[in-house]
Amino acid sequence: MSVPQERRLLTRIPGPLSLERLERKKRYVADGVGTMLPVSIVRAGGGILEDVDGNRLIDLGSGIAVTTVGNAAPAVVRNVVEQAEAFTHTCFMITPYEGYIDVCAALAELTPGEHAKKSALFNSGAEAVENAVKIARVATGRDAVAVFDHAYHGRTNLTMAMTAKNQPYKNGFGPFAAEVYRAPMSYPLHDGLSGEQAAARAIDVLDKQVGTGNLACVVIEPIQGEGGFIVPAPGFLPRIAQWCRDNGVLFVADEIQTGFCRTGDWFACDDEGVVPDLVTTAKGIAGGLPLAAVTGRAELMDAVHGGGLGGTYGGNPIACAAALGAVEEMRERDLAARAAAIGALMRDRLTSMAAEHDVIIDVRGRGAMQAIELGTRDASGAVTPDAARTAAVSARCHAEGVVTLTCGTWGNVFRFLPPLSISDDLLGEALDVVAEAFAATA
Known part of the structure; x- marks a missing residue:
């Protein structure tokens, strides 16, 4: 692949050149068009997004399930x-x-x-x-x-x-x-x-x-x-x-x-x-x-x-x-089978995280479409969503060069949508960052 398959942080996320482009966005793009993570991407492939500052981020979103076959396949x-x-x-x-x-x-x-x-x-x-x-x-x-x-x-x-x-x-x-x-x-x-x-x-x-x-x-x-x-x-x-x-x-x-x-x-x-x-x-x-x-x-x-x-x-x-x-x-490339393999790897890691962090109250999904829901349960079993912790963990992942997405009616769910071209090693590294983000925000 033309993009090296490794996470690399040369600046803070977002970097100075991305921030310059963010100012141009504010000037010319309607405010109603939101941006979750304002890094300006210049190339992408496999499981990596590379920004204008030279940072390489691991992609767990695939442009919301669009680049399933990988960017620039x-x-x-x-x-x-x-x-x-x-x-x-x-x-x-x-x-x-x-x-x-x-x-x-x-x-x-x-x-x-x-x-x-x-x-x-x-x-x-x-x-x-x-x-x-x-x-x-x-x-x-x-x-x-x-x-x-x-x-x-x-x-x-x-x-x-x-x-x-x-x-x-x-x-x-x-x-x-x-x-x-x-x-x-x-x-x-x-x-x-x-x-x-x-x-x-x-x-x-x-x-x-x-x-x-x-x-x-x-x-x-x-x-x-x-x-x-x-x-x-x-x-x-x-x-x-x-x-x-x-x-x-x-x-x-x-x-x-x-x-x-x-x-x-x-x-x-x-x-x-x-x-x-x-x-x-x-x-x-x-x-x-x-x-x-x-x-x-x-x-x-x-x-x-x-x-x-x-x-x-x-x-x-x-x-x-x-x-x-x-x-x-x-x-x-039999990407249906690859999605199933990615799902098995992710489910194992996410289940392990749930065992360590009570805030993770559900692990669910199928194939390379996995999620964890955050919240607390009371004595009756009723769930109180924890959107604040979800946002904090996601922000930490972004700062460490991993693109994560949140969703859910109450904003308390992580959705993981890695491109099916991502390697097991790169996916494992991204999940290490997610685990570290949960520990750092506990």
Whole structure:
């Protein structure tokens, strides 16, 4: 790799040149565009981000699960260069090109289920979710959309309505789209319910408060992302999916953060054999370029009238080329298996940390999508989240050259999303820093 795979701190984090660029950001970039760690990156690869000051940081975030195959992965770079030299844009709706079709063919093969599938390509995860709802409404002739507590689906008006967390995603931006209803999610740490019990609770809420016959779709993250990497209890997803099938409600899997080998399978739904009617994808699909998709049963995708789906940049030829390169990397390097191996290594280390620090009350996740939740329990078992300690540990990791991300409804969860190109040694060093940060902030 062109970037040496070693952590190196030449200055404080952020360094002086990064701070200079931060001042330019304050001058020219809207304050609403936040920055978690203001280091100005100049190159990246493997498990390393290198900043303008020459510091090398270990990346445990992958740009929020985007650079799953690693930054500047060889097949992605090769395809992007070749496509940019050929042409950069025509708009598929005006004059089509083979790359768009090739991506749709790959999605038909890779997404769960053996049925005939078709896809439409977009630019972002929020666009994909919004278009999945459009398709579901046309295909069913119904209006209502069901989502879950702790969900995150995007920042457009409709997807803000579907997102659970107010700050920073929704506060002040209403009124929101109508006909969006929320059901309780399976959250084993907090509810103690089996998957069947949690599903029965959610179904009861939807049946009584919305009416099954009014529901176009249920939209769910198989493992919730921003909400706290919440892994539902076994049996929850299959029961919800079966209820949807029995009642003519479309089951839409938001695999935007979980898809493309991240969880140790190609898609998180594969773990329990759940076959969605529609799947939304983005993030890891194209190695860092903006691309998203809705993939679904052919008859559902074809329910929308001609011209009802699309967009000027959706399925841009360079982004499609990058996606085909990313899929090539995933297949040839068996990155689903690599994610499972990373998950086993991380789970062992995080469990050891939990044994040493009572503030870590849960270790969860699947594959290279792991999390720890921080808080305290009282005598009744009720959890009090500890967002302050979470922030302190994360700040310490940043200062020591490890990029960590936090999330969760209460801001008390660490989410770990290392690129699948990271070495075991580098990952182990990053986790050493995390462990030291917990000790230093005790």
